[in-house]
Amino acid sequence: MKRVKKENKEKIMEIIKKAGSEEYETSWDDNGIAQHKKKSNIKKGRISRARGARFELKIRADLEKDGWIVDKWTNNVDLEKKAVVPAKRKFNPFKKILVIGTGFPDFIAFKKINKGNYEVIGIEVKINGILSKTEKEKCKWYLKNTIFSKILIAKAIKEGRKINIQYINLKEKYGL
Numbered sequence: 001m002k003r004v005k006k007e008n009k010e011k012i013m014e015i016i017k018k019a020g021s022e023e024y025e026t027s028w029d030d031n032g033i034a035q036h037k038k039k040s041n042i043k044k045g046r047i048s049r050a051r052g053a054r055f056e057l058k059i060r061a062d063l064e065k066d067g068w069i070v071d072k073w074t075n076n077v078d079l080e081k082k083a084v085v086p087a088k089r090k091f092n093p094f095k096k097i098l099v100i101g102t103g104f105p106d107f108i109a110f111k112k113i114n115k116g117n118y119e120v121i122g123i124e125v126k127i128n129g130i131l132s133k134t135e136k137e138k139c140k141w142y143l144k145n146t147i148f149s150k151i152l153i154a155k156a157i158k159e160g161r162k163i164n165i166q167y168i169n170l171k172e173k174y175g176l
Helices: 006-019 039-065 133-144 170-174
Strands: 024-028 034-038 069-072 075-078 083-086 090-092 097-099 107-114 117-125 150-159 162-169
Touching: 024 039, 034 039, 039 069, 039 107, 039 117, 039 150, 039 162, 075 133, 117 133, 133 150, 133 170, 150 170, 162 170
Parallel strands: 117 150
Antiparallel strands: 024 034, 069 107, 075 083, 090 097, 107 117, 150 162
16 A cells, blocks of 8 residues: 655645535435535525525414414416315425425315305415516416416515514406
8 A cells, every 4th residue: 555645645635625515515416416506595594494484474473363274285287287286295304304385375265144145265375476487387377277266475574673564455456
């Protein structure tokens, strides 16, 4: 076995140190493919998810205060099959739990209008209030097939340090 010179050993150690640097983190997806992510982006994502979850709780409390009965919507629309299907569950390997609430829209709410009649609405919580193209298509399908009487987008409006809620009717905003 060859002896490694001290200078080369230092260079090798420096390369190993850079490879395992604290700037990137490696994880593997379901297919076993390695993904390299910046730790700063991982932190931003964690903060954004927590912020979104807090905002969802605020929306739910606000709707319940207004007399709506609110629940998580655990279904999704398969645009190819043109049918409502159960939302896929996601496994969190770090907490060893199965995340259930991944449906679209986020909430279903209903309120009694009169004897035997209820208004059923879907609520999608978006801090910025903007839907993607596929989300718009899914909303259009829900409204066309009268799954919901209307779909509201809950948007955060920041006034100073206080965050207020603005509900945007999807039909009015996008003309669906």
